[in-house]
Amino acid sequence: MFHSRRFVGYLIILICLLSAFIFFTDIPDDSENLYHIPYPIIIKSENPVNVSAEDIALVIVLSEGVGRDFYRISIDSVECYATTRGYKFILTTDRYWGCDYLKDMFLAEKLFPNDHLELELCRKAWKNSQNVADQFAYTSCIRQLFGSPSDFGKVRILRKGTGHVRDDWLTSGIWSPERDFMLHGWKMNQLKETPRRPLEAVAMDQDIWYNPFRGEFDLDKCSFGNTTWNHDPRLIGTRGEVEYALRKYEMRVGMKRIKYLGRLFDLIRNNCEDILDDSEHLFHISYHPIKGSDSPLNISSERIAIVIVLAEGVERKFYEIAIDSVECYSKAHGYQFILTNDRNWGCDHLNDKFFRRHCVISKILPKYEAVLHLDADIGVVNPKRKLEEFLDPNFDIIFHDRHFSPEIGMASYLIRNTGYSRTLIKEFSEYEKHLPDGSFHGTDNGAIHMFLAEKLFPKNPIDLELCRRAWRNSRNVADQFAYTTCIRAMFGATTDFGTIRILKKGTGYVRDDWLTSGIWSPERDFMLHGWKMNQLKATPREAFEAEPMKQTVWYSPFQGGFDLDRCTFG
Structure with missing residues (x-):
């Protein structure tokens, strides 16, 4: 049932995306500044591939029954280009190659x-x-898995505006010698005469194109090194005007993507119970464990601190069982246990108590090699597990997905003492000033999404702006989830971003207790979230199952309380 709850969670995300689209009924008219941002240049490897030109092939595969004349100018230009550069040119059909079995979804299933x-x-x-x-809704669903990253192992997907080819119609055939390479959409039956009037780099009908060359190709004159081609000057533009048009259309595409994702729920199925019924086999698949480093960190336990920061006026007794379990666990493993309040740390300039606690963490972090930040209502249920299982020399800070929502959980994170992490958590603690006025913004839980997205995807200004607008317009929990879903679409299914790791659902060290009615497994669970003393109920005498219950109820997994004097190392 734990898995099925996750399944329903993804359906909720789809509904949230529909809510997000409501924020954008038309293209934002105050985004002019975004359209002037140049597209980034793809950084080449410091060790370029040493391949001779004759070992590079340009291949065009025609469907059966399609002749070269259907695409004469485009194919001639490619063949001439290949000849001038010394590449091999191959024009073939899609039959007789033993490829008739291939299907879609291939990359997502592989990656x-x-x-x-x-x-x-x-x-x-x-x-x-x-x-x-x-079809676009389906592909948008798949692209959510990919998110904003462009590199997936040995697979690279060049982002909009950075590739070697783009659609010709996006700029009315106008191209820039500074940035363009190849153009798509040159079908001979759609070729039109270039207008005599001045053309602007704006999107036009997709079934029209103008020939950028004066005349056709004489392939006999295409020789190695000859790159002087006869272009029509009317279709040559500047990089600025071409990229302005591409950025503006990218905004349209971003809005359409949200619209298509919003219709996914209806497309998949309206009846949630039916989906659960015919997906039973998926709920028995074990969660994939996070692969640890081959070179684990050598940190002594006393150099690791577990920190709980209470807001002013909040007492330990409000979370007695949770805090006692954490303190006892810390003593058993030799970790430093720190229970403090958010005052007297030089963080009083922050108004929001949730941001103050991150400020406190930033003050404590330099004293240790690693710090585990915990909400006061998180308790240790399985003391046999250790924090070292999750520490990794390749990552400075480790977050986790909340299981029932699209959010990154801010109830806890595991952070190492590095220059990057100290700067990151300090900057985030000051992010309070970026909370949108009048919005249901979710304080630090809402802010962490925009903060990380701005850090990790600074070259995605259009996507960031669309999500930022959703955040500004958020008025309730559903809107907040729509905004976080917008951001999480940028992250995709990837877990690792430089030295930041986000543990996926079912793989973290903490989860919400109510998801399984308090039932836990010694084989997999570590910490449980939601142990507030005023919500503690007597455990039912009758048998009950591991299924979701009310979020405001929990049962103590312990028989009796903790005697902290008996909590000793080992």
Whole structure:
């Protein structure tokens, strides 16, 4: 049932995306500044590939029955280009190569094999696709798995505006010698005469294109090193005007993506129970454990601190069992246990208590090699597990996904004492000033998403701005989830971003207690969240199952309280 709850959670995310689209009924008219941002240049490797030109092939595969004349100018330009550069040019058909069995969804299944539930939801959308809009909804579902990163192991997906080819119609055929390489959409039956009037770099009909060359190619004159081609000057523009048009259309695409994602829920299935019924096999798949480093950190336990920061006026007794369990656990493993309040740390300039606690963490972190920040209502249920299981020399800070929502959980994170992490958590503690006025912003839990996205994806200004608008317009919990879903679409299914790791659902060291009615497993669980003393209820005498219950109820997993004097090392 733990898995099925996750499945329903993804359906909720789809509904949230529909809410996000409501924020954007038209293209924002105050985003002019975004359209003037140049597209980033892809950074080349410091060790370029040493490949001779004759070992590079340019291949065009035609469908059976399609002749070269259908694409004469485009194919001639490619063949001439290949000749001038010394590349091999191959024009062939798609038959007789033993390739008739290939199907879609290939990359997602290859790159994200452990994301079974997300893949299944997208697969259902694909099966139910009936038109172009449905198809775009399905591909938007898949692209959510990819997110904003461009590199996936040895696979790279060049982002909009940075690739070697783009659609010709996006700029009315105008191209820039500074940035453009290849253009797509040159079908001979759609070729039109270039207008005599001045053209602007704006999107036009997709079934029209103008020939950028004066005349056609004489392939006999295409020789190695000859790159002087006869272009039509009317279709040559500047990089600035071309990229302005591309950025502006990127905003349109971003809005359409949110719209298509919003329709996914209906496309997959309206009846949640049916989805649960016919997906039973997925709920028995074990969560994929996070792979640790081959060179684990050598940190003595006394150099690791577990820190709980209470807001002013909040007493330990409000979370007695949770805090006692953490203190006893710390003593048993030799960790430093720190229970403090958010005053007297030089953080009083911050108005929001949630940001003050991160400020306190930033003050404590330099004294230790690693710090585990915990909300006061998180308790240790399984003292046999250790924090060292999650510490990794490749990551400075480790967050986790909340299981029932699209959020990154801020109830806890594990942070190492490095220059990067000290700066990061200090900057985040000051992010209070960026909370949108009048918005249901979710304080630090809402802010961490925009903060991380701005840090990790600074070259995605359009996506950031669309999500930022959703955050500004948020008025309730559903809106807040829509905003965080917008941001999480940028992260995709990837867990590691430089030295930041976000543990996926079911793989973290903490989860919400209510998801399984308090039932826990010594094989997998470590810490549970939601142990507030005023919500503690007597454990029912009758047998009960591991299924979600009310979020405001929990049962103590212990028989009796803690005697902290008996909590000793080992």
